[in-house]
Amino acid sequence: MCGSIHYRNSRRSSSSNNRTSVTNSPSYSKSVMELGHIKPNRCHRIPNNFNRMKMKIITSKTIPATTDEVYLTLSDEGYNYLWQLTNLGSVIPAFKGMTIIKDGFARSVYAGQKDGVESRVKNTLADFERKMGIERGTLKAKILAKRYGDYDTTQSAEKFFHSRNADYCIKGLIYGFTNGLRMGQEWDWKAGKTVGGTSEFYNMPVKTAKAKFANAWRKMNRKLGLKGVRAARANGQFGYPEGGSGIGDEEPSL
Helix, strand or coil: CCCCCCCCCCCCCCCHHHHHHHHCCHHHHHHHHHHCCCCCCCCCCCCCCHHHCCCCEECCCCCCCECCCCCCCCCCEEEEEEEEECCHHHHCHHHCCCCEEEEEEEECEECCCEEHHHHHHHHHHHHHHHHHCCCCCCCCEEEEEEEEEEHHHHHHHHHHHHHCCHHHECHHHHHHHHCCCCCCCCCCCCCCCCCCCHHHEEECCHHHHHHHHHHHCCHHHHHHHHHHHHHHHHCCCCCCCCCCCCCCCCCCCC
Protein backbone atom coordinates (compact mmCIF):
# COMPACT_ATOMS: atom_id res chain seq x y z
CA MET A 1 0.00 0.00 0.00
CA CYS A 2 1.11 3.53 -0.67
CA GLY A 3 1.51 6.31 1.89
CA SER A 4 -1.70 7.46 3.51
CA ILE A 5 -3.47 10.56 2.23
CA HIS A 6 -5.57 12.51 4.70
CA TYR A 7 -9.05 13.23 3.35
CA ARG A 8 -10.36 15.36 6.18
CA ASN A 9 -14.03 14.93 7.08
CA SER A 10 -14.57 12.37 4.35
CA ARG A 11 -14.47 8.60 4.16
CA ARG A 12 -13.21 6.27 1.51
CA SER A 13 -15.79 3.84 0.25
CA SER A 14 -15.44 0.58 -1.63
CA SER A 15 -18.85 1.10 -3.16
CA SER A 16 -18.97 2.88 -6.50
CA ASN A 17 -22.45 4.12 -5.60
CA ASN A 18 -21.01 6.18 -2.76
CA ARG A 19 -18.01 7.51 -4.64
CA THR A 20 -19.85 10.49 -6.14
CA SER A 21 -20.88 11.84 -2.74
CA VAL A 22 -17.28 11.67 -1.53
CA THR A 23 -15.73 13.35 -4.55
CA ASN A 24 -18.28 16.13 -4.45
CA SER A 25 -17.63 16.93 -0.79
CA PRO A 26 -15.74 20.14 0.10
CA SER A 27 -13.09 18.24 2.04
CA TYR A 28 -12.36 15.96 -0.91
CA SER A 29 -12.08 18.92 -3.28
CA LYS A 30 -9.64 20.64 -0.94
CA SER A 31 -7.55 17.49 -0.63
CA VAL A 32 -7.36 17.04 -4.37
CA MET A 33 -6.23 20.65 -4.81
CA GLU A 34 -3.51 20.29 -2.19
CA LEU A 35 -2.42 16.70 -2.62
CA GLY A 36 -3.21 15.78 -6.17
CA HIS A 37 -5.19 12.74 -7.29
CA ILE A 38 -3.16 9.57 -6.74
CA LYS A 39 -3.85 6.63 -9.01
CA PRO A 40 -3.96 3.19 -7.31
CA ASN A 41 -0.54 1.50 -7.28
CA ARG A 42 1.11 4.65 -8.65
CA CYS A 43 2.14 6.31 -5.38
CA HIS A 44 5.70 6.81 -6.54
CA ARG A 45 4.56 9.03 -9.38
CA ILE A 46 3.85 12.73 -9.22
CA PRO A 47 0.07 13.30 -8.79
CA ASN A 48 -1.80 14.22 -11.98
CA ASN A 49 -2.41 17.84 -10.99
CA PHE A 50 0.78 18.25 -8.96
CA ASN A 51 2.17 20.78 -11.44
CA ARG A 52 -1.09 22.70 -11.77
CA MET A 53 -1.32 24.19 -8.29
CA LYS A 54 -2.56 27.77 -8.45
CA MET A 55 0.38 30.10 -7.84
CA LYS A 56 0.00 33.01 -5.44
CA ILE A 57 2.82 35.51 -5.10
CA ILE A 58 3.72 36.06 -1.45
CA THR A 59 5.82 38.86 0.04
CA SER A 60 6.64 39.94 3.58
CA LYS A 61 3.70 42.35 3.32
CA THR A 62 1.19 39.71 2.28
CA ILE A 63 -1.76 39.10 4.58
CA PRO A 64 -1.97 35.28 4.89
CA ALA A 65 -5.18 33.72 3.68
CA THR A 66 -7.76 32.76 6.28
CA THR A 67 -8.62 29.12 6.59
CA ASP A 68 -11.53 27.08 7.94
CA GLU A 69 -9.08 24.82 9.79
CA VAL A 70 -9.82 24.45 13.50
CA TYR A 71 -7.21 26.35 15.51
CA LEU A 72 -5.82 24.37 18.45
CA THR A 73 -3.23 25.65 20.89
CA LEU A 74 -1.78 22.14 21.09
CA SER A 75 -1.91 21.06 17.46
CA ASP A 76 -0.94 17.82 15.73
CA GLU A 77 -1.95 18.87 12.22
CA GLY A 78 0.50 20.38 9.80
CA TYR A 79 1.86 20.67 6.27
CA ASN A 80 5.07 19.69 4.56
CA TYR A 81 5.43 22.33 1.86
CA LEU A 82 7.70 23.32 -1.00
CA TRP A 83 8.22 26.91 -2.15
CA GLN A 84 10.42 29.01 -4.39
CA LEU A 85 12.16 32.32 -3.61
CA THR A 86 11.85 33.80 -7.08
CA ASN A 87 13.85 37.04 -7.18
CA LEU A 88 16.76 37.00 -4.74
CA GLY A 89 19.19 36.92 -7.69
CA SER A 90 17.89 40.25 -8.98
CA VAL A 91 18.65 41.83 -5.59
CA ILE A 92 21.93 40.12 -4.74
CA PRO A 93 23.97 39.22 -7.86
CA ALA A 94 25.70 36.27 -6.17
CA PHE A 95 22.38 34.40 -6.34
CA LYS A 96 21.70 35.29 -9.98
CA GLY A 97 20.76 32.31 -12.12
CA MET A 98 19.85 30.16 -9.13
CA THR A 99 16.50 28.48 -8.62
CA ILE A 100 16.12 28.82 -4.87
CA ILE A 101 13.84 26.24 -3.28
CA LYS A 102 12.88 25.57 0.34
CA ASP A 103 11.21 22.49 1.83
CA GLY A 104 9.61 23.16 5.20
CA PHE A 105 7.06 22.30 7.86
CA ALA A 106 4.24 24.41 9.30
CA ARG A 107 1.32 23.75 11.56
CA SER A 108 -1.90 23.83 9.56
CA VAL A 109 -3.29 27.04 11.06
CA TYR A 110 -2.07 29.83 13.32
CA ALA A 111 -3.95 32.25 15.56
CA GLY A 112 -6.52 34.36 13.76
CA GLN A 113 -7.27 31.46 11.38
CA LYS A 114 -4.17 32.32 9.34
CA ASP A 115 -3.03 29.76 6.80
CA GLY A 116 0.00 28.00 8.26
CA VAL A 117 2.04 27.68 5.07
CA GLU A 118 1.55 31.26 3.88
CA SER A 119 2.35 32.54 7.37
CA ARG A 120 5.64 30.65 7.47
CA VAL A 121 6.70 31.73 3.97
CA LYS A 122 5.92 35.36 4.78
CA ASN A 123 7.91 35.16 8.00
CA THR A 124 10.94 33.69 6.24
CA LEU A 125 10.89 36.41 3.58
CA ALA A 126 10.80 39.07 6.28
CA ASP A 127 13.71 37.38 8.05
CA PHE A 128 15.71 37.36 4.79
CA GLU A 129 15.05 41.05 4.19
CA ARG A 130 15.85 42.07 7.76
CA LYS A 131 19.14 40.15 7.96
CA MET A 132 20.34 40.97 4.45
CA GLY A 133 19.43 44.66 4.54
CA ILE A 134 16.76 44.38 1.83
CA GLU A 135 13.76 46.70 1.78
CA ARG A 136 10.68 45.04 3.19
CA GLY A 137 8.29 43.67 0.58
CA THR A 138 10.99 43.28 -2.09
CA LEU A 139 11.43 39.51 -2.09
CA LYS A 140 8.79 37.31 -3.71
CA ALA A 141 7.84 33.68 -3.27
CA LYS A 142 5.40 31.15 -4.61
CA ILE A 143 4.23 27.90 -3.05
CA LEU A 144 4.88 24.95 -5.34
CA ALA A 145 3.30 22.11 -3.36
CA LYS A 146 2.01 21.16 0.08
CA ARG A 147 0.75 18.01 1.75
CA TYR A 148 -1.26 17.61 4.92
CA GLY A 149 -0.80 15.18 7.79
CA ASP A 150 0.01 14.83 11.47
CA TYR A 151 3.34 16.13 12.76
CA ASP A 152 5.16 12.81 12.47
CA THR A 153 3.98 12.21 8.91
CA THR A 154 4.76 15.67 7.53
CA GLN A 155 8.08 16.03 9.31
CA SER A 156 9.14 12.54 8.20
CA ALA A 157 8.73 13.47 4.55
CA GLU A 158 10.52 16.76 5.16
CA LYS A 159 13.40 15.02 6.94
CA PHE A 160 13.83 12.49 4.13
CA PHE A 161 13.97 15.31 1.56
CA HIS A 162 16.69 17.11 3.51
CA SER A 163 18.70 13.95 4.12
CA ARG A 164 18.98 13.20 0.40
CA ASN A 165 19.75 16.63 -1.07
CA ALA A 166 22.78 18.04 0.71
CA ASP A 167 24.59 18.56 -2.61
CA TYR A 168 21.99 21.17 -3.61
CA CYS A 169 22.03 23.03 -0.28
CA ILE A 170 23.16 26.69 -0.28
CA LYS A 171 23.21 27.35 3.46
CA GLY A 172 26.90 28.35 3.38
CA LEU A 173 26.27 31.06 0.80
CA ILE A 174 23.27 32.45 2.67
CA TYR A 175 25.14 32.32 5.95
CA GLY A 176 28.10 34.16 4.44
CA PHE A 177 25.96 37.06 3.22
CA THR A 178 24.01 37.44 6.45
CA ASN A 179 27.23 37.57 8.46
CA GLY A 180 29.39 39.65 6.09
CA LEU A 181 32.00 36.94 5.65
CA ARG A 182 34.82 37.19 3.13
CA MET A 183 35.97 34.48 0.76
CA GLY A 184 38.40 32.15 2.52
CA GLN A 185 37.57 33.47 5.98
CA GLU A 186 37.28 30.82 8.68
CA TRP A 187 34.05 30.80 10.60
CA ASP A 188 32.07 28.79 13.11
CA TRP A 189 28.56 27.91 11.97
CA LYS A 190 27.15 28.40 15.48
CA ALA A 191 28.92 31.68 16.10
CA GLY A 192 26.65 33.96 14.05
CA LYS A 193 23.00 34.49 13.27
CA THR A 194 21.51 33.73 9.90
CA VAL A 195 18.12 33.37 8.20
CA GLY A 196 15.84 30.88 9.94
CA GLY A 197 15.80 27.53 8.17
CA THR A 198 18.97 28.29 6.18
CA SER A 199 19.88 24.61 5.96
CA GLU A 200 16.59 23.94 4.13
CA PHE A 201 17.36 26.11 1.09
CA TYR A 202 18.50 24.57 -2.19
CA ASN A 203 19.57 25.60 -5.66
CA MET A 204 17.47 23.09 -7.56
CA PRO A 205 15.32 23.07 -10.73
CA VAL A 206 11.60 23.30 -9.94
CA LYS A 207 10.77 20.08 -11.80
CA THR A 208 13.45 18.20 -9.88
CA ALA A 209 12.32 19.67 -6.56
CA LYS A 210 8.70 18.66 -7.15
CA ALA A 211 9.72 15.12 -8.07
CA LYS A 212 11.89 14.83 -4.97
CA PHE A 213 9.10 16.28 -2.82
CA ALA A 214 6.66 13.66 -4.12
CA ASN A 215 9.20 10.88 -3.67
CA ALA A 216 9.75 11.86 -0.03
CA TRP A 217 6.09 11.06 0.62
CA ARG A 218 6.41 7.40 -0.30
CA LYS A 219 5.61 5.25 2.73
CA MET A 220 9.05 3.63 2.74
CA ASN A 221 10.82 6.98 2.61
CA ARG A 222 8.67 8.50 5.34
CA LYS A 223 9.54 5.53 7.52
CA LEU A 224 13.23 6.32 7.04
CA GLY A 225 12.57 10.00 7.64
CA LEU A 226 10.77 9.29 10.91
CA LYS A 227 13.92 7.72 12.34
CA GLY A 228 15.73 10.97 11.63
CA VAL A 229 12.93 13.03 13.17
CA ARG A 230 12.99 11.00 16.38
CA ALA A 231 16.79 11.27 16.58
CA ALA A 232 16.60 15.05 16.06
CA ARG A 233 14.02 15.38 18.83
CA ALA A 234 16.10 13.23 21.17
CA ASN A 235 19.07 15.54 20.56
CA GLY A 236 16.99 18.66 21.17
CA GLN A 237 17.29 19.86 17.57
CA PHE A 238 15.02 22.79 16.79
CA GLY A 239 12.41 22.41 14.04
CA TYR A 240 10.95 19.02 14.89
CA PRO A 241 8.11 19.67 17.37
CA GLU A 242 6.08 16.77 18.73
CA GLY A 243 2.40 16.90 17.93
CA GLY A 244 0.23 18.09 20.81
CA SER A 245 3.16 19.43 22.82
CA GLY A 246 2.88 23.10 21.90
CA ILE A 247 6.68 23.29 22.06
CA GLY A 248 8.71 24.27 19.00
CA ASP A 249 5.76 25.21 16.78
CA GLU A 250 5.25 28.72 18.09
CA GLU A 251 3.47 31.44 16.16
CA PRO A 252 5.40 33.29 13.41
CA SER A 253 6.73 36.67 14.56
CA LEU A 254 4.73 38.57 11.89
